[in-house]
Amino acid sequence: MFLRERIQTLFKRNLHHTCTYWSVIFSFGLCIAFLGHTILYLLCQTQSTLSQITLVFFSQQFCLLIGSSIGGVFKKT
Structure with a gap:
């Protein structure tokens, strides 16, 4: 019961x-x-391949x- 009250x-x-x-x-x-739903549109507009x-x-x-990880390290210090 104590743990539940502490969490609340x-x-x-x-x-x-x-x-x-x-x-x-x-x-x-x-x-x-x-952005995920626009992949086919981006392929047509940029004339790129799917791998690109x-x-x-x-x-x-x-x-x-990487940016979030570095930001987290700086936030801790």
């Missing part, structure tokens, strides 16, 4: 931070989902991962 207290105390993090992750997901467009999406996500 922590959640209430950090509700603003939790909602902020959730909204950022949700908006990143929406941006990626929106896939490399662009992979590079974007990889750089996002």
Whole structure:
């Protein structure tokens, strides 16, 4: 019972931070989902191959991962 009350207290105390993090992750997901449906249109517009467009999406996500990791390290210090 004590653990449950402690978790509820922590959640209430950090509700603003939790909602902020959730909204950022949700908006990143929406941006990626929106771009995923436009791959065929991008192929036609840029006259690229599927592997070239896939490399662009992979590079974007990889750089996002690296940037978030570096930002997290700087935030901790």
